[in-house]
Amino acid sequence: MKQWEVVIGIETHAQLATRSKIFSGSSIAFGAQPNVQANAVDIALPGVLPVLNKGAVECAIRFGLAVDGQIAPKSVFARKNYFYPDLPKGYQISQYELPVVLGGQVTIQMGQGDRLTEKTIKLTRAHLEEDAGKSLHEDFHGKTGIDLNRAGTPLLEIVTEPDMRSSTEAVAYARALHALVRWIGICDGNMQEGSFRCDANVSVRPLGQKELGTRREIKNLNSFRFMQQAIDYEVQWQIATIEDGGRIEQATVLFDPDSGETRAMRSKEDAHDYRYFPDPDLLPLIIDREWVELTRANMPELPLAKRDRFVSDYALSSYDAAALTASLDIADYFEAAIAFAGKASAKPCANWVTVDLAARLNKEGKEIGESPVSAQQLGGLVGRIVDNTISNNIAKKVFDVLWDGEYGSADEIIDKQGLRQITDSGAIESLIDSVLAANAAMVAEFRSGKEKAFNALVGQAMKATKGKANPQQVNELLRQKLGQE
């Protein structure tokens, strides 16, 4: 059987996190009543003129810097002409020949630990454009309802080269891009609300063939899971079609999550004749060096740089460092906790942030920015584990109390609830003595060679100390005692 190579390129529409629209002063807040955020420009009344939003351009510059692309000193807005009721002007203002960002790349990671691999996905371009409105097809006695609140919402369309070779790589790219646009604060990344939408161009070719196969474009993938499923289905469909002697026709397809299949949209004969031309209502966009450098100075440290620094500065594994740099909020939280607990506490801090805190946040559906336990509070708690004031088990209880918000710090809870670890071996010894005396049967079992009985005795001893003894110390003292007798 022939070996096939999969070729994927991705186009992403990221909704920019501005306050107002790209060409008008209307709000872009999500969830408003229909058409209350659509002004004369957005609904295309005659005689109106677009005025470009500086905030949207700033987002494009930030993106260009983050992916190390070329920020065009001069770019041009063009009209993309087509008719649809949710596009009131009859054209979408976009960029065509001269986009605002050229080139750049995104590094993706797959697998973890020893099997971690990296790959660089090259970007073709990123350009600014406006979104269209929404059509509601249901329930208006045979008519379609049009909501133009979304019309004019600023988008950055980010286009890759056909660099990806599997659905896994495609999803890794989409995730990396999603994390990046949130990291640099240009997009909220909310996929349910449509703030981050991907189209995947998929083709297959016999392994070793140079020319690309005919591609089909899967539109509007609004979750990473659907992206994986849609590409996997599309790839096997294309291979099966070719192996059965068929040909792939260039088409736009939609993914149906219910059936797990992709199907071609009814092809519109004029679909690709958009007759782009420079928009005479808008002058060229000029971005000078000064503006770029000013923006560069305000950029946060980027995810990969931060990850590498976490590995070198805090001696963390690349796995931990990757988890801590999944978002800027997590990374900032971690560093604030370290600032409090000290660099030596980096590893336990990493564990608490990525395991205990993450689990609790996940359980309560909260983002790290909404955590009731502040970074300083967590740092204070970890500090007390590291200096042996409390055991890890007690720390979990203290964490729960901190979460409830009644107390201000771990120290306060440890003092008020008397949780300080018992380190005085004399005190522990006398407790162990009484445990041994009260559990003669277990002691006898242990002596007859049942190791399990030892664990039971440790449990009893820990119970007697109300969990406040260091388990390792109890272990050692108990062994000594049983050995001595």
Add this chain to the structure above:
Amino acid sequence: MSLTLEQVRRVAHLARIEVSDAEAEATLGHLNGIFTLIEAMQAVDTRGVEPMAHAQDLAQRLRPDCVTEENRRADFQAIAPETEAGLYLVPKVIE
């Protein structure tokens, strides 16, 4: 270069302009006249001249990112042919 009648009909369709056969013929004449003009201009040597995207050699003015518009839906919808529940209603479109 000159256009064909078929191309004129296609452009008219793309622009959703209804043209009769007579209008298509007349338009073909007008458009070919414009093309003759363009051909004459193309004879000019433009090497070293940067293509223009706009007739004026100016930069786009930018607006600060502020919400300045208020809700005027009632005014806008007063002149719309049909509305319901805040939506503009149009003949059914299904992809």
